Amino acid sequence: MKRSIFLIVIFIVGCTSKNNNTFHLKAHIKGIKEESKVLLFNYDKFQVMDSTIVKNEAFEFKDVIEYPYEAAVLIKEDTLMIQFWIEQGEISINSDKETLKETGMSYSPYVKSEKINPIIQNYLKLTEPYYNKKAEAYNKLTSNLIGEKEYEIKEKEYEKYLDTIYKVSYDFLMRNSNNYFSLSEMINYKEEYSKEQLDNYYNKLPSKLKESPKGILLKEYMESSIVNVGDVAPEITGKDLEGKKIKLSDYKGDYILLNFWASWCAPCIKKIKRNFPTIKEKYADNNFTIVNYSFDVDEKSWRKVSNQLNIDWVNFSNLTNMGRSPTAFKYGIEEIPTSFLLSPEGEILKRISYEDDLIQELAKVLDK
Incomplete structure (x- = not known):
């Protein structure tokens, strides 16, 4: 009998113990509209992680996370955004709509948690x-x-x-x-x-x-050490929009125009529209390949703009923000668009910056 009681106690404790990786966000915000949709956004992944509905000026989110992340709660009907960090443990928001709006784009002081906030x-x-x-x-x-x-x-x-x-x-x-x-x-x-x-x-x-x-x-x-002209271009791996695995080295044997861009980058889009159709046609018979690598984090935006630009050349990504991309570290990318011309052996022949005339810079090497 004593053994049975002991096993029951162990079972109850095991079932009721908290998961150390769980966060529980509880919010009560006076003035927000009833039945409004609330989104929980993850800045690291650049995606909506969860959604819920306002009930009695309150809402909550609960989930298991491996690591904390920068987040925002978005309530579109009230044009309200609250920035903070999701971390393990209890997180609370207690305030009113107008007060929270005054915080603007900064991290909200009305978000309470154990450590990070x-x-x-x-x-x-x-x-x-x-x-x-x-x-x-x-x-x-x-x-x-x-x-x-x-x-x-x-x-x-x-x-x-x-x-x-x-x-x-x-x-x-x-x-x-x-x-x-x-x-x-x-x-x-x-x-x-x-x-x-x-x-x-x-x-x-x-x-x-x-x-x-x-x-x-x-x-x-x-x-990491930033590459220079004359160095062998570091390998890049990723996937294209069809999910096919791509490696930069797959295109050795051709001259490669390696172009770093993103769908949110207006100068990138402008340069692709103006220059790339001309470049593609001019060097079509010269063992020449265009390779686009995107710093997009949102696949839908990347796909949409790629289709709008009629990109039918190599176009791949790791869906990683430029500021957190090992590829950007290796190539020393601080602004986009930035392009590199590679030799058939994979050697960097020229770095072409945002301000440079892409067509002229390519001609200096390829037209010889």
């Missing part, structure tokens, strides 16, 4: 004054009323606030390294810090964060 608010309190001063300096810098000498003074003032933001942010992230938000923010600032600074931060991370997707991404960036 409080850290974000401390981070914002620390950095916001410097961002405000930077904005003031920028407005003065871009004013048409200042002369050349005054411009130099204002430019130095602007750069001073910018440097201060980087320093203050780095110090804060180093003091608060053991969370996914700080790791994400360090990745956002990666190009402003030295490899030594990034290495010092990375070494403070616990194993779980080092092994996380963003921990691996930071490590890859630290170990």
Whole structure:
């Protein structure tokens, strides 16, 4: 009899124990419309993760997550968006519609959770004054009323606030390294810090964060070296819109125009419309292949714009944001469109930047 009672107790405890990877978001927002649809958006994946309906000015979401992520709650009927971070444990939003609207595009202070969201608010309190001063300096810098000498003074003032933001942010992230938000923010600032600074931060991370997707991404960036003309082009793998696996090296033997773009990039679309039909026709019989690699994260947008542009050449992606893409790290992509001309052996012959005339730059090499 005692053994049976013991087994029942174990069973009950096992069934009622909380999953450590579960989040539970409960929101009560005065003034939101009854029966409004609420979307939970994931910025990392750039997709809607869940939806629900407002009942009695309240709604909730619950799910299991492996890692925290930057999120937003969207209530279209009330034109309301609330930015915050999803993390394991209880998350609450208690406020009214108008107050939440005043927060705008910033992380909402009305979102309460155990760890990450409080850290974000401390981070914002620390950095916001410097961002405000930077904005003031920028407005003065871009004013048409200042002369050349005054411009130099204002430019130095602007750069001073910018440097201060980087320093203050780095110090804060180093003091608060053991969370996914700080790791994400360090990745956002990666190009402003030295490899030594990034290495010092990375070494403070616990194993779980080092092994996380963003921990691996930071490590890859630290170990990456940007290619130059004369180097062999790094391999790129991905899938096209039909799901076919694509490798850049599959097209060795031809001259390759490797073009980095995205459907949300207006200059990319403009350049493809203006230049690519001409390039395709001009070099059709020259062992020449066009390869587009997209930094889209939303497949629907990528597909839609690709169809609108009548892209019938190689067009593939990993659906990874440019700022978090190992491919962008290796090729040193900081802006798009950026293109590379590769030799039949895979050597980089020319890097063609956003401002360059693509047709002229290709002609300098291929027309010889």
